[in-house]
Amino acid sequence: MRPLAGIIIALGLVASGVLLVQVMLDQPSSRQSGLPIQPNESVKRLPDFAEIADVKEKKKAFFNYLRPEVELVNQRIDSQRQFLLQLQSRLEQGRTIGQAEMNQADLIAREYGYDLRQLSLETLEPLLKRVDTLPVEMVLVQAANETGWGSSRFARDGLNFFGQWCFKAGCGLVPLSRDSGRNHEVAKFDSVGASVASYVRNLNSNPAYQELRDIRFDLRQQQMDVTAAALIPGLIRYSERKQAYIDELLQMLETNQRYM
Structure with a gap:
């Protein structure tokens, strides 16, 4: 998420340093929340995924929990x-x-x-x-990466699955590691659907993800499937880790296909 008018702010969230998610600003930041959202009011509580000892069951539970919200947005x-x-x-x-x-x-x-x-x-x-959908598997894998399978403080307390920032005092959760002079907070959402909708709209509107949209459009033009593996490289500007972040997401996608 970045600040207003093109200022880029670096963020370290869950194990990956991430740029921000932008939404309706003239020169939006890569992770800033703020677009209008259509929340699903029925899903406001996050299960305690950390309490699930079996790793396979935890992964299945996380994907099964988030998938309906992604599908509704799509x-x-x-x-x-x-x-x-x-x-x-x-x-x-x-x-x-x-x-x-x-x-x-x-x-x-x-x-x-x-x-x-x-x-x-x-x-x-x-x-x-x-105005186009995103592969559900890509959204699920990125949410798992950003939240440590739903265990991060921002997911638990703010239903924020994608590291989105906001800049109005009290709009979210103050990062414990926020540098002196910074005023960003990690956005809080009223529902899981609101978090997913804001993230998806960010990818569909932020200039930082033009490459992702171009890849998707080219696949549409060729009447080819728009897959998670094809679009993940378009997230190159989502994290300061750049290609390492992309490689990690692709590896997670391959490893966790069986649980989706």
Whole structure:
């Protein structure tokens, strides 16, 4: 998560030094929370995963706990995407788009930090690069990495699974290792769904993850599967550890496939 207008702040969370998650700022930071979220109010408590002695059972429990929330977020995004694809098809056919539909497209664009200005084939393509789902397995593996399988203080006390930051006093949890002069906090969320939604929207809007969105768009264009292994390299700017972080996530993905 980074501060306003392009300032990059380094963060050390759970075993990986991470850059921040940004959301609707002009020059957002790589991990800052703040986009509008659609929380699932039913999931507000985190099981005590540390109490599960069997490692295999702990992994299964963590993935089973988080997966429904990721799928719900993806379902909402897919609904938005299908709406935009329908508009794209109608524009390709030379058909008229009504004002209500234009307004709806503009609302979606604003949610993803994109200035639609006018609705056309040329402006819809960049928006469709943003309004797209993420592989569930990638989200699950990154959450496991960032929280130590749900055992971190930020996951337990703030339902924060992805190391997202905020900058208003009292907005989250103060990191115990925060450097003097820093004012960031690790964001707290009211529900698991809110945490997941904020993280996903960050990847879909932050300039730091343009590479990830380009990879996904190219796969779509080639009618190929958008897999976790294909997109994880696009997270190269998520952590200060860069390639080492990517290698670790890919290794975790391979090792834990059986538990997902």
